[in-house]
Amino acid sequence: MFGLKIERAPASLLQRFMIxxxxxxxxxxxxxxxxxIAGANPLEVFYEILFKPFTKRTSRIEILVQATPLILTGVxxxxxxxxxxxxxxxxxxxYAGALAAALVGPKLAPLPQFMAIIIMLLAGFIAGALxxxxxxxxxxxxxxxxxxxxxxxxxxxxxxxxxxxxxxxRDPISGWPKSPAIARSAEFPQIMARSRLHFGFxxxxxxxxxxxxxxxxxxxxLELKAVGLGKEAARFMNIKVAKTMLAAALISGGIxxxxxxxxxxxxxxxxxxGISPGYGYTGIIVATFGSLNALGIAFAGLFLALIDTGSLSxxxxxxxxxxxxxxxxxxLLLATLVALLLNNYQIRRKDA
Amino acid sequence: xxxxxxxENISKYFGSVIANENIHLEIFSGEALALLGENGxxxxxxxxxxxxxxxxxxxxxxxxxxxxxxxxxxxxxxxxIGFVSQHFSLVPSLSVAENVVLAxxxxxxxxxxxxxxxxAATAKKFGLSLxxxxxxxxxxxxxxxxxxxxxxLYRECKLLILDEPTAVLxxxxxxxxxxxxxxxxxxxxxxxIITHKLDExxxxxxxxxxxxxxxxxxxxxxxxxxxxxxxxxxxxxxTIAVSRNTDHRVDEQILFAVKDLSLKNKRGLKVLxxxxxxxxxxxxxxxxxxxxxxxxxxxxVLNGLQKPDRGEAVLAKQxxxxxxxxxxxxxxxxxxxxxxxxxTIADLSVAENLVLEHIEDFSKAGQLSKxxxxxYANKLIKDFQIKAKANDKARTLSGGNLQKxxxxxxxxxxxxxLIVAQPTRGVxxxxxxxxxxxxxxxxxxxxxxxxxxxxxxxxxxxxxxILVIYEGEIMAEFAAEDASRxxxxxxxxxxxxxx
Numbered sequence: 001m002f003g004l005k006i007e008r009a010p011a012s013l014l015q016r017f018m019i020x021x022x023x024x025x026x027x028x029x030x031x032x033x034x035x036x037i038a039g040a041n042p043l044e045v046f047y048e049i050l051f052k053p054f055t056k057r058t059s060r061i062e063i064l065v066q067a068t069p070l071i072l073t074g075v076x077x078x079x080x081x082x083x084x085x086x087x088x089x090x091x092x093x094x095y096a097g098a099l100a101a102a103l104v105g106p107k108l109a110p111l112p113q114f115m116a117i118i119i120m121l122l123a124g125f126i127a128g129a130l131x132x133x134x135x136x137x138x139x140x141x142x143x144x145x146x147x148x149x150x151x152x153x154x155x156x157x158x159x160x161x162x163x164x165x166x167x168x169x170r171d172p173i174s175g176w177p178k179s180p181a182i183a184r185s186a187e188f189p190q191i192m193a194r195s196r197l198h199f200g201f202x203x204x205x206x207x208x209x210x211x212x213x214x215x216x217x218x219x220x221x222l223e224l225k226a227v228g229l230g231k232e233a234a235r236f237m238n239i240k241v242a243k244t245m246l247a248a249a250l251i252s253g254g255i256x257x258x259x260x261x262x263x264x265x266x267x268x269x270x271x272x273x274g275i276s277p278g279y280g281y282t283g284i285i286v287a288t289f290g291s292l293n294a295l296g297i298a299f300a301g302l303f304l305a306l307i308d309t310g311s312l313s314x315x316x317x318x319x320x321x322x323x324x325x326x327x328x329x330x331x332l333l334l335a336t337l338v339a340l341l342l343n344n345y346q347i348r349r350k351d352a
Numbered sequence: 353x354x355x356x357x358x359x360e361n362i363s364k365y366f367g368s369v370i371a372n373e374n375i376h377l378e379i380f381s382g383e384a385l386a387l388l389g390e391n392g393x394x395x396x397x398x399x400x401x402x403x404x405x406x407x408x409x410x411x412x413x414x415x416x417x418x419x420x421x422x423x424x425x426x427x428x429x430x431x432x433i434g435f436v437s438q439h440f441s442l443v444p445s446l447s448v449a450e451n452v453v454l455a456x457x458x459x460x461x462x463x464x465x466x467x468x469x470x471x472a473a474t475a476k477k478f479g480l481s482l483x484x485x486x487x488x489x490x491x492x493x494x495x496x497x498x499x500x501x502x503x504x505l506y507r508e509c510k511l512l513i514l515d516e517p518t519a520v521l522x523x524x525x526x527x528x529x530x531x532x533x534x535x536x537x538x539x540x541x542x543x544x545i546i547t548h549k550l551d552e553x554x555x556x557x558x559x560x561x562x563x564x565x566x567x568x569x570x571x572x573x574x575x576x577x578x579x580x581x582x583x584x585x586x587x588x589x590x591t592i593a594v595s596r597n598t599d600h601r602v603d604e605q606i607l608f609a610v611k612d613l614s615l616k617n618k619r620g621l622k623v624l625x626x627x628x629x630x631x632x633x634x635x636x637x638x639x640x641x642x643x644x645x646x647x648x649x650x651x652x653v654l655n656g657l658q659k660p661d662r663g664e665a666v667l668a669k670q671x672x673x674x675x676x677x678x679x680x681x682x683x684x685x686x687x688x689x690x691x692x693x694x695x696t697i698a699d700l701s702v703a704e705n706l707v708l709e710h711i712e713d714f715s716k717a718g719q720l721s722k723x724x725x726x727x728y729a730n731k732l733i734k735d736f737q738i739k740a741k742a743n744d745k746a747r748t749l750s751g752g753n754l755q756k757x758x759x760x761x762x763x764x765x766x767x768x769x770l771i772v773a774q775p776t777r778g779v780x781x782x783x784x785x786x787x788x789x790x791x792x793x794x795x796x797x798x799x800x801x802x803x804x805x806x807x808x809x810x811x812x813x814x815x816x817x818i819l820v821i822y823e824g825e826i827m828a829e830f831a832a833e834d835a836s837r838x839x840x841x842x843x844x845x846x847x848x849x850x851x
Contacts, residue, residue, distance in 0.1 A: 217722075219715035222700075226708055230697035235657065236689060237709040238681060 019342065020289065020296075023335040030335075031328050038320045048318060049310030049325070059309055061195045066305035068266070069094070069276065071204040072259035073283025074290060074297040075211045076128075076252045082215060082292050083248035084228035085139065089132060089150030090256040091280025092157045096131035097124035097257025099161055101264040102271035105182025116185040117199070120261050128257020129250040131157060136249035140242040146249070154280070165273055179271035188266040200262030204301075207255055212294035224248055256280060285333040288340070304329055354417060356381045356542050357402070357433075357511055362411035364397050370566045371397040375411070377561055377568065379511060384533065384543040386557035386574070388550075388586055390642070390806065392777075394566040395546045399513050402544075403435040404428035434504025434512045438519055440496050444489035448482050448499050452506050474506050479535045493619070494525030501532065511542040518552060519644055522621070530556055548586070548642045550579040550845035564588050583841035587808050596813040597792060600832055603633035607800040608769050613663035615649055615824075623649045624660065625825040631769070631800040636791070638815030638832075639804045642844050646824035647804050648690060651773050654802070655687050656680050667769050681710060686767030690774050690804075692754050698747035702738070703729035705746045706761045736760035737786070752783030759790055770794055770801045776810060788814060808840060822846050 032042035053059040073090045080087035087093075100123040108116040135149035165177035188199035214221040226234040227244045235241050263275050286304055290296030311325025355378035364372040372394045379385055387395045400406045402413070404422035412419050415431050422428045425435070442451050449464075449471040468484040475482045480498050488496060497517065504512055514533075518526045533543055533556060545556060553560055554574060562569045562585045569585050608631040615624040624646050631637045641647055652658040654665060656674055665672040673679045680687070689695040696705045706729045707714045714725050729742040738756045740749055749757065755775065762770070772791065776784035791814060795801055805811050811818055818835045820827040820843040827843045 217720055218718050219711055219720055220718060222704060222708065222711065222720060226697055226700060226704075229699045230694075232694045233697045234708075236655070236687075236695045238711075239708070 019339040020291075020336065023289070023332060023339045026335045026339075027328060027332045030331050031324070034324065034327060035320065038324070040318050040320050045314055045318060045320060045324075048314035049307055049328075052313060053306055053309045058195070059313065061192065061197050062309050063302060063305045064201055065196045065198075065267075066308050067301045068198075068200045068204045069259045069263055069279040070282055070286050070304055071297060071301035072200075072207055072262060073256055073279050074286030074301050075204075075207040075294075076255035076259065077283045077287035078211055078290070078292045078297055079214075079224075079248050079255065080252035081287055082228045083224045083245050084231060085136070085245050085249050085252070086147045087132065087135075087150050087249060087252045088147050088284065089135065089153055089280070090252070090259075090283045091276060091278060092150070092154035093128040093131045093253040093256035094260040094263075094276050094280045095154075095157045095161055096127040096253075097260030098264045098271055098275050099157070099164075099260070100124050100127035100257065101182065101186075101261040102179040105186040105265065106180045107183070108186040109183035111183075111185055113185045113189070116183065117188065117265070120182075120186050120265055121203070121258055124257040124261030125254035126257070128260065129254040131257070132249050132253025136246050136253075139249070140246050161271070162273055165271070169271075177273060181270045182265060186265055187269055188262065196267065198262075198266035200266035203258065203262060205298075207258070208294045208298050211297070215293070220244075220247070256283070259283075282329060285329055285336070289332060289336045291340075304332075353380055355379060355414070356416065358414040358417075359398075359402075360412045360414065362398070362401065362408045362413070364394075364401060364406060364566075365409045372401070372408075372563075372566045375568045377571070379542045379544060381510065381542050382537055382540050383558045384537055384545060384556055386553040386560045387544055387546045387563065388548060388553055388560050388582060389563035390548060390586060390808065392806070393563040393586075395563055396515060397566075398563070399435070399515060399544065399546055402428065402511075402513060403433055429507055429509070432508060432510035434501075434507065434509030436497065436500045436504065436512065436514045436517060438516050440500055442488050442496060442499060444487075446488060447484065448486050448488060448491075448502070449484035451488055451499055452484075452503050471502070471506065475502055478502075478505050478532075478539060480505075480532060492525070494521055494528060497521070497525075497529065498532065501536075505536075509541070511544065512536065513544045513546070515546045516548075516644075517545060518547070518549065526552075548845060550582055550842065550847055553582065554579060562586055579842060579845070579847050580838065583845060583847075584838055586845075587837050587841040596788075597636060597795070597816065597832070600816045602635035602816055603798065605633050606630045607633045608665070608667050608802070610654075610665045611663055613650070613653060613660045613665070615653060615658075615660045617649070623824045624653070625823075627663070627821075627824075627826055629819060629826065629829075631802060633798050633800055634795055635816045636795050636801040636803055636814050638811035638818045639802070639821050640808055640811045640818055640840050640844055641804075641806070641821035643806045645821050647773070647806075647821060649824070650821075651690055651771070651804060654771050655689065681765075684765065684768045686762035686765060686770045688755075688758055688762055688770070688772040688775055690777075692751070692758060695758060696746050696754060699745055701743050702733070702740050702746055702749070702757060703742040705757060706732055709761055710765065732760040732764055735764075736790075752779045755779050755783060755787060759787060763790060763794065766797070767794075767799060770799050771804075772801060773804045774806065775803070776805075776807065808837065808844070812837065812840075820844055 028046060035042045035045050053063055073094060076090050077087060101120055104120060104123040108119060131153065135146050135153060138144035138149055139146040165179065169179045170177055190198055191201065215225060223239045223244050226239055227241050231241055259279060264271055268275060282304060286297055286300045290300035307325050307328055311328065312322055314320060315322035357379045359375055359377040362372060362375040375398060387398065389395045397406060401408050404424045404427045407423065413422060420431055422431065443454065449468045452471050453467050471484040480502055482495065482498055482502060488499060517529060521529060537543060547553060557574045560572045560574055560582060562582065564586065611628050613624050613627040617623045627650060629637065639647065653660045653674060656676065659674045667683055667685065670683055703725050707725050714721050726742050733740065733742060736756050736759060738760060739753050746754065775787045775791065779787065791801060803811060803814055812835060815832050818830045818832060818840065820840060822844065827848065
């Protein structure tokens with residue numbers, strides 16, 4: 001077909017480099033079809049999504065605000081995926097962290113800010129890790145598929161929080177389903193005047209650094225990759241596979257939990273129902289599109305945040321549905337996965 | 353008489369490796385032809401070409417005197433060829449009849465009643481006792497194999513190929529299978545049975561085609577030959593090699609002792625039966641045997657990947673724990689595994705693969721010492737002539753180089769006990785020679801070496817003493833100078849009288 005042939009062999013460096021670019025291109029071609037159906041001009045829409053946000057200070061900063069939870073969940077997912085543990089539960093673990101923040105936050109008023117924030121982060125990490133513990137144990141002890149268990153637990157915590165918000169936490173006066181506000185000392189400081197950008201962004205950057213350092217510089221990181229890339233061989237080479245995988249799952253859950261803390265302490269200052277519009281799931285796209293490394297995840301997180309921000313403004317100014325952003329993100333995941341598959345193949349011109 | 357299937361000058365090359373060369377073979381309706389040969393002799397490749405899974409590099413296949421191109425299993429099935437592999441392709445949750453019709457295409461509507469009747473009729477016609485409604489997962493292995501045969505018959509095959517059909521069966525099931533095959537033969541089917549068990553060949557076949565190193569050595573009429581002659585043809589005469597163990601002096605001290613190792617597999621079949629042996633310092637103990645006779649399980653146990661049901665292994669007064677591989681490092685046990693790809697990680701670098709087994713030596717407070725890793729890797733690459741750079745992914749290495757990588761990381765630790773499996777499988781001649789030299793060097797340095805290999809030449813060339821394993825049991829022990837190729841061959845094929 002097309003005079004090309006596909007062989008099973010590791011892809012060339014050029015091909016690897018081209019993969020994300022091709023994935024993006026395919027995504028936008030497919031999205032164009034939908035835009036045409038919605039009765040808009042694709043080029044205009046793409047301009048609105050990809051370039052317009054850079055023209056205004058608020059939307060430039062908004063990209064960073066949006067990127068904060070995406071980078072955190074992306075890093076969380078990358079830790080797990082690197083160890084071959086397919087944690088689809090970052091969304092639930094994020095909510096576990098947010099719940100912990102809402103529980104601990106109101107009680108931290110007497111503490112100085114930096115201590116209160118450290119306690120918030122710790123509480124979120126532990127809550128996220130705990131929420132990740134059960135599926136991880138089921139996986140390493142009984143080989144229960146973690147994709148199913150982590151995914152299903154997302155709904156469990158979502159409904160649990162919803163019950164809390166609509167039950168004991170419902171504001172007695174306004175009737176709003178929200179938790180009590182956290183203490184002022186537990187709020188993340190703004191890091192830029194007159195903006196929503198908060199300390200959570202710094203934590204997201206630190207999490208990227210941590211991911212890079214662990215995977216590239218530590219023994220644990222090398223063992224983690226070994227387990228992810230060849231479980232049986234890792235076991236042969238004296239690596240404690242179950243222990244490593246468990247650790248990866250808990251770290252993953254913990255970082256997702258911190259993403260939840262960051263949303264509560266940095267933006268809302270209390271817990272509400274829709275605190276995450278699916279950041280945990282988008283984190284999977286970020287990690288995959290960023291090919292599980294820190295630089296890639298930083299780029300992917302910012303890129304998806306751009307699409308989020310841009311598609312919102314595009315829907316306002318051009319009247320297309322805001323869901324277009326979701327569609328583009330989902331298509332990007334599929335295109336990336338297909339493109340990644342090609343990583344194991346070499347595309348070559350057919351010999352005459 | 354006209355041949356049903358004729359192979360004319362068939363050759364198959366994988367790169368520079370010869371899998372089959374210049375094979376001429378005819379198969380007639382109503383006969384059972386045994387395809388006999390050691391592992392890697394080319395039996396499976398040949399049968400896969402007949403079933404359209406490989407394309408011959410050269411030569412032609414004729415069916416009923418007409419040249420055919422078998423580009424896929426579907427082509428082969430359309431030409432009346434059926435294949436029963438060792439690994440069944442059945443859907444466990446479906447019934448026998450459903451599994452049987454699944455394999456045949458055509459028709460969108462499924463009339464279960466009709467199907468059950470048709471399948472029952474086919475089973476009855478060929479004398480296969482199977483209930484069409486029975487659920488496959490509830491059947492024994494022997495019955496599942498019968499379903500596979502029924503699948504082929506339902507598609508009206510004229511030639512049935514069975515790849516090592518008895519490997520997975522209990523002795524009772526083997527009896528039943530042979531009865532079935534006899535009756536199929538009487539119905540005019542041609543049968544090819546791939547095996548390396550001599551007793552079975554004698555019992556079931558009319559003719560035997562013997563393959564060695566990819567070539568057809570001889571075709572014999574079963575009645576006119578015997579097990580001894582066949583064993584000779586199968587293993588061949590000694591080949592010349594440079595590195596061989598000529599100095600059979602060993603240390604008096606027993607370094608490694610294995611006692612009464614027993615293991616059952618998941619199905620409850622005994623795969624290791626009271627295995628006991630000793631190895632002295634400076635001794636290479638070879639275990640000869642055809643693949644699938646317990647070697648893999650023995651290796652898993654000794655390599656610390658699985659606990660035996662019973663028995664112990666002691667290295668220099670210390671008992672092996674069987675499940676803690678860290679402990680293996682401390683005891684200085686080196687392992688060259690059966691499957692290189694299950695001991696190296698393709699997407700990690702050469703350097704990482706070299707150090708992972710002893711990663712604690714290359715990290716301080718959890719941090720990797722990149723410099724130490726690279727220095728060590730570069731030294732091993734040089735010392736062991738690995739053709740790669742430290743940062744290359746292991747996946748880019750050839751089989752021989754990957755084996756050198758494993759050899760390097762193992763031997764660099766100067767192990768007291770070396771557990772070596774199939775050290776030269778899929779490795780080119782030069783690298784094989786190098787591996788053998790290195791193993792002999794270890795012997796001279798005082799290591800106890802256990803060598804498990806399907807390659808009889810290799811076992812004979814390197815060992816000081818040879819054990820033969822058959823169906824999980826040690827059949828006999830020989831001093832290297834007393835071992836004859838013929839005797840070993842017979843024992844490997846389960847012929848006890850030879851000892």
